[in-house]
Amino acid sequence: xxxxxxxxxxxxxxxxxxxxxxxLWPDPPGCAGHRLWQLTAARTGxxxxxxxxxxxxxxxxxxxxxxxxxARDRWHLIEPELLSEFDTLVLLGVEVxxxxxxxxxxxxxxxxxxxxxxxxxxxxxxxxxxxxTVVEILMEELYTEATxxxxxxxxxxxx
Numbered sequence: 209x210x211x212x213x214x215x216x217x218x219x220x221x222x223x224x225x226x227x228x229x230x231x232l233w234p235d236p237p238g239c240a241g242h243r244l245w246q247l248t249a250a251r252t253g254x255x256x257x258x259x260x261x262x263x264x265x266x267x268x269x270x271x272x273x274x275x276x277x278x279a280r281d282r283w284h285l286i287e288p289e290l291l292s293e294f295d296t297l298v299l300l301g302v303e304v305x306x307x308x309x310x311x312x313x314x315x316x317x318x319x320x321x322x323x324x325x326x327x328x329x330x331x332x333x334x335x336x337x338x339x340x341t342v343v344e345i346l347m348e349e350l351y352t353e354a355t356x357x358x359x360x361x362x363x364x365x366x367x
Contacts, residue, residue: 213353214264216294217244220279220303220326221269232265232300240300241265243327244347247340251348262354264294268307279307296350301326315342322346 219232219240234245234256245259254262266286268279287308290297297320299305305312305323314333316323324343325333334340 212356213295213350214293215262215296215298215350215354216264216266216290217298217300218290218304219265219267219300220274221272222267226271228266228270231267231270232263234259238329240327243329243334244300247327247344248347248351250344252351254351258355259351262351263298266290268304274303276303276307279304280309283308295320297321298350299323301328301331317346322350 217232222230222233224230224233224236224239232241232244233239234241236242245254245256248254248259248262252258268282269275270282272278299308299310299321301324302314303326310323312323314323314325324346325331325339327334327343334343
């Protein structure tokens, strides 16, 4: 039996509003949250709301443009909670990993952390079908583990 895994998705900033609940939200089409949902749904059939409930979602910068200093400050505030409450942290992009002090290659996978290329529409890495499939498989695994034991396929409330 698969154990339920608590997964936190950590992005840069949300240009659609500062409310934490909107971090990596699956709407509007083309935003990073929408692309993550599409990558998740490709192999799971998850609805946008299934995606939103399965993953806890954070942005390092809640207001304005992305700033590495602001991101680092926010990371230091939320790091203890993230490390104690979640089994897997999914870092979205080099800007996020560098802001928290990691200098690692894209598509790094460890038991407790995954670094993915940022899922923005500007990132051409996802245009390669092999790259896209790899991330779809990873998101399928994370989604499946995050929703174990929930009859409606949802793990809980998004942040």
